[in-house]
Amino acid sequence: MNGDRDEGRGTRDASSPPPFLVPRPQSVGLCFTCRWTRLVTSRRGSTFYRCARAEVDPRFVRYPELPKLACDGYEEKS
Numbered sequence: 001m002n003g004d005r006d007e008g009r010g011t012r013d014a015s016s017p018p019p020f021l022v023p024r025p026q027s028v029g030l031c032f033t034c035r036w037t038r039l040v041t042s043r044r045g046s047t048f049y050r051c052a053r054a055e056v057d058p059r060f061v062r063y064p065e066l067p068k069l070a071c072d073g074y075e076e077k078s
């Protein structure tokens with residue numbers, strides 16, 4: 001049943017690209033203040049910035065390369 005388990009190798013599904021790891025908030029750029037940003041925290045405590053706009057618009061990627069200095073989808077959080 002759980003044949004896809006990682007078995008402790010420290011890697012995730014090899015078919016999906018690794019999310020962009022963000023060590024400091026100032027490294028995020030526009031995504032830091034965008035209403036479409038979703039913070040994702042891994043079980044190991046790492047934080048990632050996911051773009052929720054990617055779920056409804058194919059022009060965007062789920063985990064954009066950061067810092068994001070320009071973006072057509074940017075909308076400031078209210």
Ligand code: SF4
Pocket residue numbers: 030031034035036037050051052053054060064068071072073074075
């Ligand atoms: S829409 Fe652009 S600025 Fe906003 S979270 Fe997505 S990639 Fe970042």
